[in-house]
Amino acid sequence: MSLYAMDRARLGELYEALGALGRVYLPTRKNGASAFLPYGEEGSEADLSLLLCDKSPKDLFFPQSEELVKFRLTGAEIALQEAARQKEPFVLFGVKACDLQAIEVLDRVFLAEPVDSFYQSRREHATVVALACARPAESCFCTAFGIDPTSPQGPCDAVAWLTESALYLRPCTEKGETIVSCFAGFAPADEKEVAAQQAAARAVLGRLPYGQLDLSRFGEASDELALFDHPAWEELSAHCLGCGSCTFSCPTCQCYDIRDYDTGKGVLRFRCWDSCMYKDFTMMAHGTPRKTQKERFRQRFLHKLVYYPKNNGGLFSCVGCGRCVKKCPANLHMIRVAKALGGEPRAQ
Amino acid sequence: MPETTRETVLRISGTNTRKCMLCGKCSGSCPAYDAMDYRPHQFVAMVERGEIAPLLQSKSLYACMSCFACVERCPRGVQPASLIEALRAMVLREREHTRLPAQLIPELIDAGTPQQAVVSAFRKLSK
Amino acid sequence: MQKIGVFVCWCGSNIAGTVDVGRVVEAVRQEPGVAFAADYQYMCSDSGQNLIKSAVKEHGLTGIVVCSCSPRMHEATFKKTAAAAGLNPYMVEIANIREHCSWIHKNMEEATEKAIVLARAAIAKVLKDAPLTSGTTEVTKRALVIGGGIAGIQTALDIAEAGFAVDIVEKQPTIGGRMAQLDKTFPTLDCSACILTPKMVDAGANENIELFTYSEVESVKGFVGNFTVTIRKKARSVRADLCTGCGECTEKCPSRKTKNEFNMGMDTRGAIYIPYAQAVPKIAVIDREHCLHFKTGKCGLCERTCSAKAIDFAQEDELVTRNYGAIVMATGFQMIDPSGFGEFGYGKSKDVLTSLEFERLMNAAGPTGGHLVCPSDGRHPKHIVFIQCVGSRDTSGCGKPYCSKICCMYTAKHAILVRDKYPDVSVTVFYIDVRTPGKNFDEFYRRAVEEYGVQYVKGMVGKVTREGGRLKVQGSDLLNDRQLHLEADMVVLAAAIEPDPTARSVASMLTASIDTNGFMTEAHPKLRPVESPTAGVFLSGVCQGPKDIPETVAQASACAAKVIGLLCKQKLVNNACVASSDPLLCNGCSSCEKVCPYGAITYEERELNDKGVRRTARVAVVNEAVCQGCGACTVACPSGAMDLKGFTNQQIMAEVDAICR
């Protein structure tokens, strides 16, 4: 498909124009943290040059908490009211290659039978624009998963590159084309500047400390039992605090809990993210299946590196975004685990 | 005119005259009692009543030797000497230009002057 | 599934005049869980109660809400009704739609709406009610009195009189306490020993009373009705069963330099001694610290002297463990040491005395045989100055912030006694206030002034110095606006009294609380003045606060009445609404224990099965016999392990929810 370019100074106009396609979500700084937030909110600053937002775009398809159904009580009568699905279209602009792959990971969970209609309605109403990376960080290791951050691929409608002076856009679906057509500032462009940026970025990618993280023991063909019984888990998990900062920062974690809230006039049933690191994860009357933090810790990492790939044709459910590297209070992140399990067990 | 309210005296002295239970131990302790027109316990009572003006004229301000016996002995922590000192300070501050400069004080002291009197002199005259 | 019955009372027109009871019934019928609702003119009447009883049976109700007057009025009534109908009485909740609704609102619409909300809140609460049963505990029919002064003696005598066994623990070798040291008593001036010693003898002879003198409480376990106390009987080195109290040994003892405590150290005694002639029990005791036998291994004169062969140098401390139903604190007081007040010269001059020392000096059995002489040189005094409020009402740090209460009266007594016996001696009293509330008290003080010519000076002494063998007293005379410089031969300090220092350790063994001044705290300062907040612990005498002899005796008897009331019970019915801790949630952090006013919470190591995970943990345990159900612990508990039965977190939150619906 053809490549277009626009003046970087006119990004604001672009965002305004995109408003015609629905609400526009952009990488945004607000109150000292970053997330994909609607354009134009007070006190917020949209910034495409952000490498990664603190929060991934996962929220827009799978929000942290969402209402499913409401039971209204009038006397002894109970009326049931299902929550509305997404009806308004929206634009998600500036998704990096890793986060884009994460959407693919989520799609395979929520869009597989039985289809999750809440997720589905949001995916259908979204126009997703990916954005290539120009300046990767040391914590990035997407390349280890075969992701090319300079040329994002996956479930998106267009791919963009942000250079010093311009924003380049290559639509890849019809929806993507509408982005070009709704803003007059786009003009056909050649690949020169994009290619130069990609070359420069690839040079940096080659120097990433964990860009070539050895994942050969994991994936579809891995020795599941050997990994499960690996002696390294004990020490790896020993100082895990059991919080959910990894899970809730992760662009692919998709576990949720369904809960009821008593509103006084009835009951509101909602679902919210859950973390397999929590000790009350899947708590039932008799207790929980994973009783120690080691088991919970192992579950999370093996799910990303073994179980999910085995069910999904080898696709890892880690995308190497590096959020867990930055967020874990005890620094027990994917790189550490992959290294510890990938090589020989450490001498005790 | 200096501020002559009860509040000013209490603020400068940092005391609470309402703590006084009228025992009179201050006046029972005072070595300069007979040289005073108003006695330590009266200072407390009069400040509490807001009768500041007569105290500012009182010769007790200069009779008080700042020995702090009354402060030491008071069972309620009222500090009559601090009141006297506060009133004295108010008078001296009004007479800014006439006060005794600190550097002149050593000359006025001979070897026989007790240390406590020297300290008191500084406190009384160089505020 | 609960089936709730709601009963709306009209209270004649008291409720029905302002609240549309019919509408309330209609509204509550719609509430989940409500199986029956009805209104009636007087729900508390027999027929009203019968309506409830038959509804319970007919509809199989599991809980009841009565919308009526205040629960403070009829909660007990309806609980009994429920019990009669076979329901657990704690499955009853009251919605107060009279005092809190119909009586304060004039608008019917508004009052009806509010009544419905209050009914809903009560329904929400009863839905989360659990049947509660009050535990019962046996009562050990024996009391322990700690302290053998007049307070302890009187309490013990009264309890014994009612037929219960009672033990007195006294740390001194004899009972009698401070009162035994006094010469005369105000305002009647009768002899202290004359009125005290018969009581001491009674206590010693009473078959229901057992004395543990020269003994201390070693440890206390248990709770109301069931205390287990270990008493340490210190070795007297004299066999109580053999000693006849003849006193032969005490005269022979060659070690004579020990200060005699009974005479406030103003004379000396032997190392083996009987505190005083009227001591009960009259048994000698060896003060091992000063005994030559114990110090050097030599001597043994007493052993050779004693014809009863009562001396036993090898005697050891003995530990006695007994069970008690009630414990009485009667630990009494001591005088503060006034040497912290340098200005009065106490300790510098022998002629400056405390009032208690003066008391001994005036006493016929005292160090001078009752002759008033200056301790420094034995001369006859001409002028005595008394200083009141020495260390009382004093926030300077050396003294006590409270009024010691008895000093005004005993100072007047001293002044009268001196002037009566030695009309040539003049007496001056420095005072801040003279406080004489009490029967015939002010008259007594006035007699000191009017009949005995005691000089009362309003003012305080600033300085007492020694000058030429006499004392010079400098003080203020506020009424005459002058400073006095008096010559005196003796100065007597009415020093403040303070709780006996042993009270603190005993109280902490009993988990009974102590105020900032070291006095025991009452369960309620007005309504339960002789009980400690710790159930089963009672207060007698000055350990609770300064008081004179008649007040002490009155309180001692009041205390005995409370103890008897407790010991009379066959069983104690515990409060059913008590705290309880979920061991699986308990952190063992001790926060709850710290806020419990009753010491009802203890900790134990327990093996737990936490949903399949086994662990050992330190967890809180509530003693239901002691807990009074205030709930302070529930909020102190961060994990929510501690909850209060009958007022659970869930119940109160359900009420909040219902009200805010």
Add this chain to the structure above:
Amino acid sequence: MRELTNAICARAKELLQSGAAGRVLGWAPGEFFYDPTPGVFSEGRLNELVYDGFTAANLSKYCIAESQKEGKVLVLLKPCDSYSLAQLVKEHRVKRENIYALGIPCEGKLDMRKARAKGVEGALSFREEDGQVVFETLYGEVRLAREELLLERCLCCRGREYAGVDETLEYALPELPKRDRFQKVAALEEQTAQERYAFWRGELSKCIRCNACRNVCPACSCVQCVFDNPQSGVAAKANSTEFEESLFHIIRAWHVAGRCTDCGECSRVCPQSIPLHLLNRKFIKDVNELYGEYQAGADPAARPPLVNYTPEDPEPSAVLERGRA
């Protein structure tokens, strides 16, 4: 720093050899220079122990679990960490007899978040030179003043006193800045209620309820938190509404009030950069002003302010008469 690390290792080794402890709880190297993790070392592995500008984790909380295990563990505690352990011991949460606490000196820990905000991209290594921190990055070298990179808690370091340690390792280190830790709280108190509300809405709305603040907090050591207990009436796994955001943080701060030692771990680990310490410090400031100075963990015998009282305590209305409405 290497020298200090060696001194720590040497002393730890001596203690292990003397039998004072059987293992060491310290910091193990991570995969980057900035991500060390708490680790337990046997004598043979002590050479792996790191102690540098990024070993910020307060190891006290790990002592709860470590002290339940067999044998004695030697724990390395920076001055501020030692108060947390002392408080845990006071609350019977740590078996003190299984701990040997070695106080080690600290010159303040660095905040990688601050470095990134100041333009450190793609950092590969760091070194310290004369009060400066030099980062080698994918994009060249960046030099920043050390003080600019200190964690918030280190900027108002309370000093080098330890609480309840068995011994301390003496080692001279430069002084830390001692800013007023209540400055920001006081500034907020000076604002109008509306401004304060806006400030806290902005901050608390970022919360993702990951519980990192709670789980890292040495004071939050409940065997089961009320927010995880379905019976408590407030349990939730997500903030579904603004109210739940506020409720969680009010109650969390409330439950540690009087017990929080102000170690600052909550703010350090918050993935959303919420200044949570400002909530705890508000309670600390109030307690100090209303009931007298109190430092949790400092005095094993002192009653914590919320399980204590005096008859002269101010009335609740008193606080509302201060500051601005």
Add this chain to the structure above:
Amino acid sequence: MPLNTSAPAQTGEYRPLIVAFCCNWCSYAGADLAGSSRLTYPADVKIIRVPCSCRVNPLFVLKAFERGADGVILCGCHPGDCHYTTGNYYTRRRMTLLFSMLDYLGIERERTRVEWVSAAEGAKFSATMNDFARTIRALGENRKLRDLRCGN
């Protein structure tokens, strides 16, 4: 200011929702006395009986606000008079700190209150409730500290 000023609700007039926690021994009895003395106060005030003011967990206060209460007031025995000797002293500290925190978060400081009302102070109870209800009415609806899901 007259004590009995509770006017019946006008239609459409804003009526606040006020939760009052009263200790069983003093304040609940004080409220009973207000009732038997016919000293009125607005029907907006709904009383919850607790054994002692120290039973009130800050969670209950927040729960009330969550559910849409516009004001929360705690009443207990006067300090020193607590039936359980010391309960209200703890209440005082707890609520002082809690209210201070709510104020710090920007919640209107008038929405919370602690009053000591003895069993003999029916008039004080009524006056307190009138005053509190008046204050809350003037403040208007609680918007900052409620859960928007409630009541739906």
